[in-house]
Amino acid sequence: MIVIHSEEHRLQAGRSELNDGQLVPCYEKPARADIVRARIEAIGLGPIMEPTRHGITPLERVHDTGYLGFLQTAWDEWVVEHGADIDALPLNWVAPGMSRRRVPRSIDGRLGYYSFDAGTPITAGTWRAATAAADSALTGAARLRAGDRSAFALCRPPGHHAGRAFYGGYCFLNNAAIAAQSLRDGGAGRVAVLDVDYHHGNGTQEIFWERGDVLFVSIHADPTDEFPYFCGHADETGAGAGEGANLNLTLPWGTDWSIYAQALAAAAERIRDFGADALVLSLGADTYGGDPISRFRLLSEDFLRMGAAIAGIGLPTLFVMEGGYAVDDLGVNVANVLTGFEQG
Amino acid sequence: MIVIHSEEHRLQAGRSELNDGQLVPCYEKPARADIVRARIEAIGLGPIMEPTRHGITPLERVHDTGYLGFLQTAWDEWVVEHGADIDALPLNWVAPGMSRRRVPRSIDGRLGYYSFDAGTPITAGTWRAATAAADSALTGAARLRAGDRSAFALCRPPGHHAGRAFYGGYCFLNNAAIAAQSLRDGGAGRVAVLDVDYHHGNGTQEIFWERGDVLFVSIHADPTDEFPYFCGHADETGAGAGEGANLNLTLPWGTDWSIYAQALAAAAERIRDFGADALVLSLGADTYGGDPISRFRLLSEDFLRMGAAIAGIGLPTLFVMEGGYAVDDLGVNVANVLTGFEQG
């Protein structure tokens, strides 16, 4: 399986995130991608190539142009106001009785307008790292269009929490959604996105909410208890042309493989029924028992089974890296999904 | 003028707030009320009395019962999950595509559900301090009903950013709205709330948005540039029965008294036209030139003029303390409004 990866991921190295009432070192850090790359090289999964630059046009297919403009200039505006010694974090968000109809002028106002947490610092390198990740996903999609059975876009920062016009949950550009749209634009009639990250892929759901041509299926911790809390329930099934093309499979804290496997089988069946021509797989490994911010109990060998189950769907598959914060074991867990797929 | 004040305000002493990308010591701190009380004693403004306990019923007249229940137990739930060494701050907020239709179960989820910033820590004493402040406002309202021309509820924490079911901007219970409702319930046919805090009183606006019997007028920094950003524009005039009973007078950064006085005159005219029987005055002194988080340029002597202009409205007036973070000068500035009123 070809792997697409850019070293520019390192340019996103936030200093701290708000978590449990404190500013703590960022869980989403460069070492995450490094260890996955190292493991892939160690097992010889396949060649690692640099992404091709795709420019802003494919990003605008799923993101708001005002939002993209904000992401490009936010750091420079922040530095003018607050200096370069602190990463950019927002001040406040939209409460009941407030409205999104006007974009604020000041950078602090726009940071809150376009975000949904204080865990996702914008840094000097955010835009370059995020676009390199999106380019990796787009390059992977191009491989599928060229006939590859699979590809792995080793994206960092991740993407599935980023929506049409917002960032959060460590995500700025929705790499999986950008790739899915690219596959559609390249001729695939129907595309499925399967999100196995521990957290609900709220950004992907929001982007494709009214789309009948892109199925979104997410297996994740019940948002009643878990981030992002306000999205990802089972009764969220899409709207308009997208009604029925959104499936949320919620699982309780403590979920192990025996439970997870059933949800994955249900997801696979739904994707087969949909009649997709290609699959984008949002690959978070924070379902791992050792993950520091998550509460599922998958073991490293379960990720081999996960890969095999995904192979069983029988579609050309683009894997796109999402979350996973147990860094020491992240390389093995991610590589296990990919080798499980290849052997599946 | 009688002053109502509880020493229980000290029980709200947050350790830090998220501001400009950092956790910094809370601007909203006990010393704020202490210096105002000291100045009031020094000039002999009037007797200082303890508030009467009013219980939860008058709070439920303007706040959601689920929200009040959350505020009462949030700290204890936080301690179970995260310990008592860190104040409770939320993790994330509602983005586009997310929904408020379900209240999360976990404390982190509910902190985000019921808040709009990470600048308003919930501590062990938040509920007691906030209810003591609400009781001060209610006791002040009772003085007006008993025939006093004026009273000053020296509330802390402040209230005007708190809405029916949310906290933020250092505010938990909307003391001014609770008092205004109490005046209505006590027989006043129409009540006006005038908010002279530097920041828009978004909570008060939200609470009375569809009410034609309570006029809300706010003079504040243009939210295009300033917190709370997503609320407080001039074209927000109320809805339903409240259409026309909401007036936002927005002023630019750098506003001095010559500009401010014109807005205050317009506010006074609107309140007189409304035919209010009583006035609740949300008294923030963060319009002061020396305020560390604000950008107006009022001088200490301008607050005397402000008090005189408020007296000119000619209504029984309950002053309710809101913001003001230039602590050293806060006592003089607040007392100046009150003495300006008495002499006006």
Ligand SMILES: [Zn+2]
């Ligand atoms: Zn995740």
Ligand SMILES: [Zn+2]
């Ligand atoms: Zn203020």
